[in-house]
Amino acid sequence: xxxxxxxxxxxxxxxxxxxxxxxxxxxxxxxxxxxxxxxxxxxxxxxxxxxxxxxxxxxxxxxxxxxxxxxxxxxxxxxxxxx
Amino acid sequence: xxxxxxxxxxxxxxxxxxxxxxxxxxxxxxxxxxxxxxxxxxxxxxxxxxxxxxxxxxxxxxxxxxxxxxxxxxxxxxxxxxxxxx
Numbered sequence: 001x002x003x004x005x006x007x008x009x010x011x012x013x014x015x016x017x018x019x020x021x022x023x024x025x026x027x028x029x030x031x032x033x034x035x036x037x038x039x040x041x042x043x044x045x046x047x048x049x050x051x052x053x054x055x056x057x058x059x060x061x062x063x064x065x066x067x068x069x070x071x072x073x074x075x076x077x078x079x080x081x082x083x
Numbered sequence: 084x085x086x087x088x089x090x091x092x093x094x095x096x097x098x099x100x101x102x103x104x105x106x107x108x109x110x111x112x113x114x115x116x117x118x119x120x121x122x123x124x125x126x127x128x129x130x131x132x133x134x135x136x137x138x139x140x141x142x143x144x145x146x147x148x149x150x151x152x153x154x155x156x157x158x159x160x161x162x163x164x165x166x167x168x169x
Contacts, residue, residue: 005097057154
């Protein structure tokens with residue numbers, strides 16, 4: 001049962017990575033990149049590495065999303081509200 | 084009895100993750116995607132806590148704690164960004 005969850009997490013990392021490349025909207029691409037980090041943190045927990053998962057959750061999902069958001073606001077990007 | 088309840092919880096978390104990713108893929112607006120990733124955060128925290136209970140290693144609860152604090156912050160920043168945008 002845990003193996004099935006690990007496979008789901010790996011598929012989620014793959015899908016959100018492809019989505020972050022394909023999507024034209026900068027905001028949606030940023031959210032998708034955060035999703036890849038979320039799945040990576042969950043799969044690290046399932047693969048018995050809690051300290052790596054904690055660093056991934058702190059840096060990958062929290063800090064990098066904030067930095068991306070700050071950069072998008074500074075450069076005036078963001079694209080349209082919809083796709 | 085407790086084993087059955089844990090298995091039901093794992094199956095529910097599985098389908099919840101699948102439907103959240105579907106919402107994120109087909110989401111029309113950015114707000115849909117932000118709400119989907121917020122829901123995915125909650126589901127992931129519950130998954131980590133459930134796995135800590137199943138495997139009996141309670142170090143994993145710290146990961147859920149850190150993740151809950153930080154993802155809340157990121158979603159709050161995205162919401163303020165969406166509010167300020169015309």
